Amino acid sequence: MANRYHQHFTVSWDQLHRDVRELCHRLVERDFKGIVAITRGGLIPAALIARELNVRLIDTVCISSYDHMNQGGLDVLKGVDHDGEGWLLVDDLVDTGKTARKVREMLPKAHFVTVYAKPEGRPLVDQYLTEVAQDCWIQFPWDMGIAYVEPLVDQVKR
Template sequence: MTVQPSTERDHWVSWDQYHRCIEQLALQVHESGWQFDKILCLARGGVRVGDVLSRIYDMPLGILATSSYREAAGTQQGELDIAQFITITRGTLDGKVLLVDDMVDTGLTFRRVRDHLVNQFPAITELRTAVLWWKGHSQAIPDYFVEKLPTNPWIHQPFEDYDSIRPHQLESWVRKGQSN
């Protein structure tokens, strides 16, 4: 992925910047002093973030699949789907839970997921949210975030290259990468 200078409309993120944001988020949660029991990430965008936080905190990681950005090659938000089940590595979803995603855009996903969790998992005693990016037009306010983006730019994340590559294209794509 070619990282260009960010503008009010486009926020470009390299792999190094992406990993630094996750580390800053982990540090922010730590410095808050809040003790939690489980980490729940929203797939797909929150999986990498949740994985790293789970490793840093040595905490169980739960994964809840959600999907709303399917229209127009993933650039337009559609109807939100929330998976029926949560995958978690140890125990059940209970106690104090840190809900993690890459960003909060409109806030609709966070609100719906929060309602879903409260209704489906009454053993959750406290739920806080953590994201890398918080867009200014969001109707939800995350408890922890790295960057607030008041102009609501499209965030170009480093793994987006994989959105347009298909298995039959891999050989030439890998060869191209080896020549650099």
């Protein structure tokens, strides 16, 4: 439900890029056969991680669940034909853990990372960079645009 979110954490492209690079520092010593990105949110971190770790083999698990802030049923549109052994599994965030739980069932041996993690979903991933409160909606740069902002004096005194 949308109303379980009481705060916003806005992530810019720059911030996301810095965060993904920081996560890569913690992954660079490991060797991966390839990356499995969980669509769609995992695609951008996966591309950035692939660049840093020089990984060229990239696959997807395609999931449909949230309609903006409302979580519906979880549909797996595409899976993979292995158990994830030696693969890096990437999503942008874990929230309730519903998506992560489903994908973990499909790829139990993958090394699962997200950039952001909320407390409910955190135990389902092997590594994440930043913890965010459960009632906080993470606003990603691909869901935003640059907009005009009225001068403060006009907002306050009008």
